[in-house]
Amino acid sequence: MRAVVYAGDGTVRVDDIPEPEITEVGDVIVEVRKTAICGSDLHLLDGKTPGMRPGGVIGHEFIGKVAELGANVFKHHQDTRVLGSFLISCGACRHCIARRFNFCTNRRALGLGTLTGDLDGAQAEYVRVPNADVNLRLLGGALSGLSDEEALFGGDILATGFYAASLSEIKRDDVVVVIGAGPVGLFCAAAAGRFSPSKVLLLDQDPARVAFAREQMGLDAIDVSSSDAQAEVAAATEGTMADVAMDAVGSVIAVKDAMKCVRDGGRVTVVGVYGAERYELPMGVAWVRGIDLRFSGMANVHAHWDDALLAVAKGDLDPTKAITHRLSLDQAEEGYALFRAREAMKVVLTP
Ligand SMILES: NC(=O)c1ccc[n+]([C@@H]2O[C@H](COP(=O)([O-])OP(=O)(O)OC[C@H]3O[C@@H](n4cnc5c(N)ncnc54)[C@H](O)[C@@H]3O)[C@@H](O)[C@H]2O)c1
Ligand SMILES: [Zn+2]
Ligand SMILES: [Zn+2]
Structure with a gap:
């Protein structure tokens, strides 16, 4: 599959890498439909937040379709549309129970390097999401009318x-x-x-x-x-x-x-x-x-994404107004250059 990988020396490269596989029983493999570039991605490239491994996939804002399910996934089904959280929580520790998901004792994050679990990120055709019952939001019910772009930021910057x-x-x-x-x-x-x-x-x-x-x-x-x-x-x-x-x-x-x-x-x-x-x-x-x-620590996404998405669904705010560039995943390097130069506000990539 095509993926944006850290190429060392503060640069990214779009490369062909193997598709992710289910490795934990709570995993879902998501087929990514839209993904975006975040200011936190630049921190990785600049070494401000250390630990990005050359060859690791970057990216943590994404929306897509359930492609494959682990044995212990109960809330999701094949082919449904889901929004991903950049923050990966366990859903079961005392912090998660108290809805402080960002202080989960097992917290990880997607595509943000070895200090947060070394999970491959979402600027790719497919991404593996651990504890998917907790870390993927089904876009059903009142949220089903949201477009991919309207929902996309609900798993990071909007939340x-x-x-x-x-x-x-x-x-x-x-x-x-x-x-x-x-x-x-x-x-x-x-x-x-x-x-x-x-x-x-x-x-x-x-x-x-x-x-x-x-x-x-x-x-x-x-x-x-x-x-x-x-x-x-x-x-x-x-x-x-x-x-x-x-x-x-x-x-x-x-x-x-x-x-x-x-x-x-x-x-x-x-x-x-x-x-x-x-x-x-x-x-x-x-x-x-x-x-x-x-x-703030990492954002408490799971405690706020419903409020954020409902506000969008009600028409109170339109997050798509922040999108200035729509590129293909293969144009990611150009997207990073535009965002770094602040010529772009939000760059959305389509695999
Ligand atoms: N806590 C979290 O979970 C969380 C989540 C997402 C992003 N972030 C962080 O939020 C920060 C902003 O992210 P972004 O995507 O908007 O990044 P960005 O780099 O696009 O935006 C930063 C803005 O700050 C401006 N700026 C820089 N120095 C300034 C100063 N001294 N005074 C006024 N303005 C100044 C820049 O011109 C730029 O417009 C980043 O550090 C990012 O990592 C935190
Ligand atoms: Zn981010
Ligand atoms: Zn937890």
Whole structure:
């Protein structure tokens, strides 16, 4: 089958590799219909999140059709349409029972390297999904009308946005700042908007991303390429600052900016992914200001994908607006180049 594999030195290659086989009784092999490129894929190539094995298949956003079932799969059937979660949980440990799937004691992730189980990813014609009863969402009932593209992001960035907004405990009339207007930032902002805040301000230092957020997504976006995040938020709030700020970048600068953008007693939610970065926190300042600093960990996909998909099914938001490029899987290298250069927002690949 054709698959996007890590080719070493920060590059990917589309290659012919053997099709995956059932290796655990809870596995399903999914025939992938659509898959997408995520900011987390770039972290793998850049070595920010280490452990991608040359030859390993990348990719963790996908939708497809059940092609083969392990002996202990009960919720899925041949040929049904399913959405995959990037996060692979066991469904049975104490965290999963408490719906903290992202802290599953056996958590793994698809296509994200050896530190998360070395599972082959979904930018391929077929992908093996362990514990499929837990980690695949049947697109039936109220979700059956969703198109593949409408549902595609429900297993990663859309659910991440809903999780981040929930974790941020946004209250009516709050001012919310989201730093980073990449795909994750767009969905964090859209999900935040569902809690009736007075404002959601999306900040990015790339003017093209700011323009996209405004024009395509109808969001209130601010260009901070030549200005200061704190000053922009102060100006937009008459100095009262934000109640909540989210880092949807994954850089220490963004976390520092988020802390400067919230009022005293405000909350900062760190959604962006981190590897070996270090940050010296001025404890006295954080203490006296009462900053509530929360790290998301991997998104709790399974606890939020139903809400996210139902919102799409009801027409409350249209995630397909984030798709700027539709390419074949064989054009993946071009897709990665476009996404890295931020010429693309979301690249969808069809095997
Ligand atoms: N917690 C999770 O489970 C989870 C899930 C999915 C993605 N992520 C992470 O979310 C982050 C964003 O993902 P994405 O796909 O949107 O990535 P992306 O790289 O496309 O977007 C990041 C955006 O941040 C902007 N940016 C960079 N530095 C900035 C700064 N100092 N101030 C303002 N804007 C700045 C960039 O211009 C870009 O538009 C990544 O770190 C990704 O790994 C986390
Ligand atoms: Zn992702
Ligand atoms: Zn578990």
